[in-house]
Amino acid sequence: MRICNLVLSAACLAASVPSCYPQAVNGVELPSNGPYRADANLFQVSTLGALEAAVLEGAYPIGLLKHEGNFGVGHYVGLGGELIALDGHFYHAYSDGTVDEAQDKELVPFAAVLNFTPEQSLKMRGMTMAQLDTFIANKIPSDNYFYAIKIHGLFSYVKTRIIPQQVQPYPTLDEAITREVIFIRQNEEGTAVVIRSPQYVANLNIAGDHYHFISDDHQYGGHALDLTVQNATLEIQQIRRNTLWLPATTAFQKAPLPAPAK
Numbered sequence: 177m178r179i180c181n182l183v184l185s186a187a188c189l190a191a192s193v194p195s196c197y198p199q200a201v202n203g204v205e206l207p208s209n210g211p212y213r214a215d216a217n218l219f220q221v222s223t224l225g226a227l228e229a230a231v232l233e234g235a236y237p238i239g240l241l242k243h244e245g246n247f248g249v250g251h252y253v254g255l256g257g258e259l260i261a262l263d264g265h266f267y268h269a270y271s272d273g274t275v276d277e278a279q280d281k282e283l284v285p286f287a288a289v290l291n292f293t294p295e296q297s298l299k300m301r302g303m304t305m306a307q308l309d310t311f312i313a314n315k316i317p318s319d320n321y322f323y324a325i326k327i328h329g330l331f332s333y334v335k336t337r338i339i340p341q342q343v344q345p346y347p348t349l350d351e352a353i354t355r356e357v358i359f360i361r362q363n364e365e366g367t368a369v370v371i372r373s374p375q376y377v378a379n380l381n382i383a384g385d386h387y388h389f390i391s392d393d394h395q396y397g398g399h400a401l402d403l404t405v406q407n408a409t410l411e412i413q414q415i416r417r418n419t420l421w422l423p424a425t426t427a428f429q430k431a432p433l434p435a436p437a438k
């Protein structure tokens with residue numbers, strides 16, 4: 177049996193940081209900031225395919241999710257509201273238009289979070305969602321990675337949707353979306369929380385940009401279907417590590433989760 181000798185830095189050992197990267201393996205020194213490092217981790221609860229197949233039971237508590245990240249998106253049990261995680265606060269936007277901070281015991285059937293440490297900060301003004309897509313595409317090295325994107329500023333237009341609480345037997349995501357409640361705001365100061373996923377993860381996560389929005393006063397939020405930036409700062413973080421956590425629920429175990437269409 178091969179014995180692997182890991183040499184960890186003193187700081188790693190002292191802090192017991194799980195993502196700390198070894199300095200050497202089997203006596204071979206590793207680059208401290210080389211291509212093997214990917215400390216940023218997108219932690220995902222369940223899959224988009226499961227959500228589409230009506231696996232909407234609570235699977236993972238907010239209190240634990242906070243240990244996996246301070247920034248991200250998700251849903252609550254029965255699709256009853258939208259999750260917006262920003263600066264370590266986990267907000268719950270309800271279909272009656274109210275927003276609260278979620279309690280640690282609340283459960284999510286689906287979420288994707290990370291610890292946000294942006295690498296780029298860009299000023300921008302006057303952009304629609306389609307223009308934003310092109311702007312971001314021109315600033316990132318490849319569409320084949322995940323990205324966390326935070327856009328904070330003044331939005332001349334924001335259109336959000338919130339799906340009302342669904343009850344068992346749960347509908348599919350497509351059925352539930354037909355019951356969505358739409359909210360439109362103009363001249364809203366706030367933050368778009370965006371997870372940009374590569375096309376090849378379709379069925380696991382939303383391929384492309386998944387926008388959620390929360391106003392600065394935390395009174396308005398939801399899944400953003402459309403928005404126009406008037407004046408904002410956009411920050412981007414590349415992510416090359418993705419943890420998939422799968423629910424232990426009977427609903428997940430029995431759900432028909434087919435392979436992606438070829």
Ligand SMILES: [Zn+2]
Binds near residue numbers: 249250388399400
């Ligand atoms: Zn969403």
